[in-house]
Amino acid sequence: MDIAAGLAQGFAVAVQPLNLWWxxxxxxxxxxxxxxxxLGPPATIAMLLPLTHGMSPASAMIMLxxxxxxxxxGGSTTSILMNMPGESSSVITCLDxxxxxxxxxxxxxxxxxxIASFIAGTVGVVGLMLVAPPLAKLSLAFSSPEYFALMALxxxxxxxxxxxxxxxxxxxxxxxxxxxxxxxxxxxxxxxFTFGRAExxxxxxxxxxxxxxxxxxxxxxxxxxxxxxxxxxxxxxLRNLLPTRQDLKESRFAFAQGSIVxxxxxxxxxxxxTIASLLSYxxxxxxxxxxxxxGTGVPEGVAAPEGANNSxxxxxxxxxxxxxxxxxxxxxxxxxALILWGLRPGPLFIEEQPALFWGLVASxxxxxxxxxxxxxxxxxxxxxxxxxxxxxxxxxILGVSLVxxxxxxxxxxxxxxxxxxxxxxxxxxxxxYPAAPLVLGLVLGDPMERALRQSLMMSQGDLSILVSRPxxxxxxxxxxxxxxxxxxxxxxxxxxRAVES
Amino acid sequence: MxxxxxxxxxxxxxxxxxLGAFILQQALGWDYLTPDGPGAGxxxxxxxxxxxxxxxxxxxxxxxxxxxxxxxxxxxxRALICWGALVGCVLLMKWLGFLASVALLCWFLATVLFExxxxxxxxxALVAAIGFWLLFDVAxxxxxxxxPWGI
Numbered sequence: 001m002d003i004a005a006g007l008a009q010g011f012a013v014a015v016q017p018l019n020l021w022w023x024x025x026x027x028x029x030x031x032x033x034x035x036x037x038x039l040g041p042p043a044t045i046a047m048l049l050p051l052t053h054g055m056s057p058a059s060a061m062i063m064l065x066x067x068x069x070x071x072x073x074g075g076s077t078t079s080i081l082m083n084m085p086g087e088s089s090s091v092i093t094c095l096d097x098x099x100x101x102x103x104x105x106x107x108x109x110x111x112x113x114x115i116a117s118f119i120a121g122t123v124g125v126v127g128l129m130l131v132a133p134p135l136a137k138l139s140l141a142f143s144s145p146e147y148f149a150l151m152a153l154x155x156x157x158x159x160x161x162x163x164x165x166x167x168x169x170x171x172x173x174x175x176x177x178x179x180x181x182x183x184x185x186x187x188x189x190x191x192x193f194t195f196g197r198a199e200x201x202x203x204x205x206x207x208x209x210x211x212x213x214x215x216x217x218x219x220x221x222x223x224x225x226x227x228x229x230x231x232x233x234x235x236x237x238l239r240n241l242l243p244t245r246q247d248l249k250e251s252r253f254a255f256a257q258g259s260i261v262x263x264x265x266x267x268x269x270x271x272x273x274t275i276a277s278l279l280s281y282x283x284x285x286x287x288x289x290x291x292x293x294x295g296t297g298v299p300e301g302v303a304a305p306e307g308a309n310n311s312x313x314x315x316x317x318x319x320x321x322x323x324x325x326x327x328x329x330x331x332x333x334x335x336x337a338l339i340l341w342g343l344r345p346g347p348l349f350i351e352e353q354p355a356l357f358w359g360l361v362a363s364x365x366x367x368x369x370x371x372x373x374x375x376x377x378x379x380x381x382x383x384x385x386x387x388x389x390x391x392x393x394x395x396x397i398l399g400v401s402l403v404x405x406x407x408x409x410x411x412x413x414x415x416x417x418x419x420x421x422x423x424x425x426x427x428x429x430x431x432x433y434p435a436a437p438l439v440l441g442l443v444l445g446d447p448m449e450r451a452l453r454q455s456l457m458m459s460q461g462d463l464s465i466l467v468s469r470p471x472x473x474x475x476x477x478x479x480x481x482x483x484x485x486x487x488x489x490x491x492x493x494x495x496x497r498a499v500e501s
Numbered sequence: 502m503x504x505x506x507x508x509x510x511x512x513x514x515x516x517x518x519x520l521g522a523f524i525l526q527q528a529l530g531w532d533y534l535t536p537d538g539p540g541a542g543x544x545x546x547x548x549x550x551x552x553x554x555x556x557x558x559x560x561x562x563x564x565x566x567x568x569x570x571x572x573x574x575x576x577x578x579r580a581l582i583c584w585g586a587l588v589g590c591v592l593l594m595k596w597l598g599f600l601a602s603v604a605l606l607c608w609f610l611a612t613v614l615f616e617x618x619x620x621x622x623x624x625x626a627l628v629a630a631i632g633f634w635l636l637f638d639v640a641x642x643x644x645x646x647x648x649p650w651g652i
Binding site for chain 2 (some may be wrong): 051054164167168170171174175177178181187188190192193216220223224225322351374389390391392394395396398399402403406407410412415416418419422423426427430432435449452454455456457460461
């Protein structure tokens with residue numbers, strides 16, 4: 001199927017009234033989640049995932065993806081008005097966005113962020129549409145060894161998702177692998193790590209871990225922080241939210257640069273939207289005629305990072321949908337969602353599920369348009385969410401989390417499990433153990449073990465099957481290269497220290 | 502209390518080392534290789550060993566590094582109270598049902614953690630419970646645990 005035919009089929013799916021509704025619900029919730037500091041897309045998608053069981057996979061995916069890219073739009077509002085990122089990817093927008101707001105130009109900054117997000121978000125979808133099908137075709141020759149190599153590459157991304165400590169990231173990933181291994185082994189019917197509990201024979205549902213670690217862990221951290229910021233006044237009326245012609249002229253390169261950089265960074269698993277926005281801001285500053293003005297409220301300082309973090313979303317869906325490799329916590333949860341619905345993201349995904357893939361692509365065009373409309377005239381309304389007191393918001397998040405758990409399994413055991421994972425999520429935050437590697441291990445652990453065991457059954461226990469097949473060997477070599485990244489960084493740091501001294 | 506016991510990195514490293522040793526001990530009881538290929542103990546044995554080694558590296562590194570003062574000391578009590586309330590809410594669900602338990606949770610957090618007056622806190626808890634019922638039970642048809650009064 002060529003791209004034009006695929007897109008036509010996709011629009012036929014996306015414009016169905018029900019799918020338009022779920023797209024709107026997704027981008028609306030995404031914007032709200034983006035505006036509220038602390039509550040991110042991984043937590044929200046994890047909480048709402050159980051509620052999608054009654055929906056068709058296409059509608060559910062359209063809604064969950066809407067939350068994912070909608071949050072990128074909303075994140076800038078909090079950065080600009082409160083100097084506090086609503087989303088980690090909007091942290092750099094605080095510099096020039098808040099400075100513009102303090103100069104009384106909050107409207108222009110919000111308008112620029114929305115326009116940059118729309119342009120780059122659309123460019124990201126175009127990139128996804130053009131890159132994903134040929135990449136999927138290339139990987140059609142995959143069998144168990146290649147799948148194992150892909151999973152190994154996915155897990156190696158942990159080194160890129162690691163925060164300050166690689167050891168902690170690896171430990172978090174190993175805990176994820178352990179949780180993934182709980183339950184009855186499908187090859188030998190052995191019960192593993194069930195502690196004699198019948199409830200654990202089927203393993204621990206991914207949703208319970210994700211809700212606990214992300215949503216409840218975040219609530220506990222917020223209760224602990226008790227932080228608050230000062231909200232800058234939001235201008236009312238569409239005219240006051242539109243940037244000037246001069247702002248747009250100064251930002252035209254930033255729109256293009258942010259779109260391209262964001263997409264390319266997104267395709268690389270593990271890099272993420274925060275890096276995309278930081279990189280784009282850095283490039284914009286480096287090529288600017290007035291780099292010294294960055295941080296004082298220049299429009300390019302808002303347009304470049306806000307564009308990059310939206311374009312990154314389209315890029316991040318490329319490895320997720322064509323190779324089954326999630327590059328971040330949010331895409332790992334989306335991968336788990338697809339698996340829960342009985343779908344197989346990977347090389348055959350576009351061929352097996354053309355309506356879902358193209359429907360998702362088409363819905364992202366529509367969703368970006370909806371977000372532009374939502375985020376320009378309705379920004380003052382969304383900004384009111386920032387006045388929502390913590391004593392109301394946090395218990396409500398706990399309540400929605402519990403609804404999510406009860407939708408998966410309405411038992412006290414499931415409720416207690418989610419509380420345990422919530423405590424673990426909070427402790428991980430306190431002790432700087434990154435959560436994304438845990439999710440990566442949890443999502444990839446089971447398919448990786450299965451692919452390895454199937455590969456070794458094919459070769460009657462001969463491990464060389466993993467390196468004797470060219471694609472598998474290349475992907476494993478790539479994984480090894482990724483694992484060497486921290487050492488290269490360390491060598492470079494040593495070299496820099498030597499040069500400085 | 503000994504200084505190292507207050508170092509979260511050391512304690513978490515020790516906990517994970519224990520978990521790694523447990524995984525390894527369990528995995529040793531399962532088949533490593535079978536005539537058909539790797540057995541149930543193959544994968545856990547490898548990640549158990551890796552966890553044990555990495556967590557010990559973590560402990561040694563943390564003991565060598567100068568002890569950092571935790572920035573969170575004072576307020577972790579609030580987080581633990583919130584967590585305890587959540588556990589209580591889950592346990593009460595069996596008898597009171599979802600809506601009443603969540604209403605109690607909302608009231609408790611508003612009054613104890615956020616020091617709101619009882620009147621507004623009760624009103625908030627009631628509105629939240631009705632909202633949950635209308636949105637999830639009535640509109641979305643989610644099957645929530647029911648209390649003695651049928652909702």
